[in-house]
Amino acid sequence: MKLAILGTVGVPGSYGGFETLAQNLVDHHGATGNSAALAVYCSAKAFPDRPDSYGSARLRYIGLDANGAQSIAYDALSLFDAVRRGDNRLLLLGVSGALVLPLVRLVSRARIVTNIDGIEWKREKWTGLAKAVLRVSEWAAVRFSHVVIADNQAIADYVTATHTRPCAVVAYGGDHALDAAPDPRATADLPENYALALCRIEPENNVAMILEAFVGLETPLVFVGNWDKSAYGRDLKARFADHPNITIHDPVYDPSGLRAIRDRATVYVHGHSAGGTNPSLVEMMHFDIPILAHGCSFNRHTTEEKARYFMSADELAEAVRSLSGQDAAQIGADMGEIARRRYTWDQIGRTYFELLES
The missing domain is CATH 3.40.50.2000 (Glycogen Phosphorylase B;)
Structure with a gap:
């Protein structure tokens, strides 16, 4: 079994909920002696030294920003690289790269688990084209992932009502x-x-x-x-x-x-x-x-x-x-x-x- 975590700036996390989540999943993987290979995708722009590993995870670098306008390309390249390397369990954090999930499903039998974060397209800071892209990305994430995760029951209720799809609820740790x-x-x-x-x-x-x-x-x-x-x-x-x-x-x-x-x-x-x-x-x-x-x-x-x-x-x-x-x-x-x-x-x-x- 080969696992990959995608969609974050990378580990070790310095800021952001998804980065903290990724880091703690790596820590859990190492502490429990999990035998599955684990890789985490990182933005090369955020890690100029580019270490090969963090804890029990191998680190792979994509030369784009993980956030902002480049996030869609960053996540898409990460997904295709994971498929190319034979990873068969993919954890996608966020919906930015979800537009390419139909293609990923065509060329890979990997199990895709996606945390859709919040209802991104409803945030006030997004308007026009960005809002439309995020709304389509949400649809693609829910439609083409094997498992959809929400971090809050209210979001899970929204997913079920809007997309008629069951949704697992897994929050964050805070300890x-x-x-x-x-x-x-x-x-x-x-x-x-x-x-x-x-x-x-x-x-x-x-x-x-x-x-x-x-x-x-x-x-x-x-x-x-x-x-x-x-x-x-x-x-x-x-x-x-x-x-x-x-x-x-x-x-x-x-x-x-x-x-x-x-x-x-x-x-x-x-x-x-x-x-x-x-x-x-x-x-x-x-x-x-x-x-x-x-x-x-x-x-x-x-x-x-x-x-x-x-x-x-x-x-x-x-x-x-x-x-x-x-x-x-x-x-x-x-x-x-x-x-x-x-x-x-x-x-x-x-x-x-x-x-x-x-």
């Missing part, structure tokens, strides 16, 4: 967020206690809503994100950076620094409203602190309706004001229990390899 020892230097300039928000700075993550809610609150907010990546982020940074109880923080990729920042938070604010089960949410659930989440169906499924939810800046502000110590302790305990029951990499890895190898 790796506790692995690194905290680096106290990361919190040297931060308040002693604060609410934490952490995400890519995009409209669908309701960044402006969160910031506006905390303008009228005494509770400090530390908001970590890639503010300088877009005009949207730069504008928000300029508007809110000087507010006395809001800390606009640059992105943190170092695991030890991120652990320290998370450890000091007393509440986590999660604004994502699209995509499914978000990795940053399940990671924070392992920290046993109360979570205030956007009230979309994805977040409600992830937290089993036991977090507190908001749909506007006013609702978020009221949720912060009304959060008593007793309620905070109970919500935090519920989040930790759910996380340890549903979102550990041991059980996630076991499920993925069962789906690939069956």
Whole structure:
């Protein structure tokens, strides 16, 4: 049996849910002594040193960007290369390369398992041709994969209703967020206690809503994100950076620094409203602190309706004001229990390899 993981920037992962998933699947493969050969496709542009292996996996490089305009070609070339090499179990993460799956099925008998991620074509950042391509790619992924994976029950329900196709639900692990020892230097300039928000700075993550809610609150907010990546982020940074109880923080990729920042938070604010089960949410659930989440169906499924939810800046502000110590302790305990029951990499890895190898 020869397994290949495709559709990510590569491993070791430095950022992104799929990269974290791929890395933890490789770690699970090695830790369990799985005898199947495993390969991971990587973007040569992201790994200038191009090591031959990571853990128990061989690394193969494609000279294109894994994201953006080149992602379709990147995934397509990865798929055809895996077929050429005789890989007979293919895990495709995302739908960018799914347009070529009909051809792959014609020339190969490989078992194809595809994680379709969120409902990508519905994201606000896609318009016109890009939206149409993503919608067709979703159809192709669902139609021509042997197994379709959604990371959230709400997405699985959508797949069943839209494409009349069964869909396995496999979320993400979050316990790796506790692995690194905290680096106290990361919190040297931060308040002693604060609410934490952490995400890519995009409209669908309701960044402006969160910031506006905390303008009228005494509770400090530390908001970590890639503010300088877009005009949207730069504008928000300029508007809110000087507010006395809001800390606009640059992105943190170092695991030890991120652990320290998370450890000091007393509440986590999660604004994502699209995509499914978000990795940053399940990671924070392992920290046993109360979570205030956007009230979309994805977040409600992830937290089993036991977090507190908001749909506007006013609702978020009221949720912060009304959060008593007793309620905070109970919500935090519920989040930790759910996380340890549903979102550990041991059980996630076991499920993925069962789906690939069956």
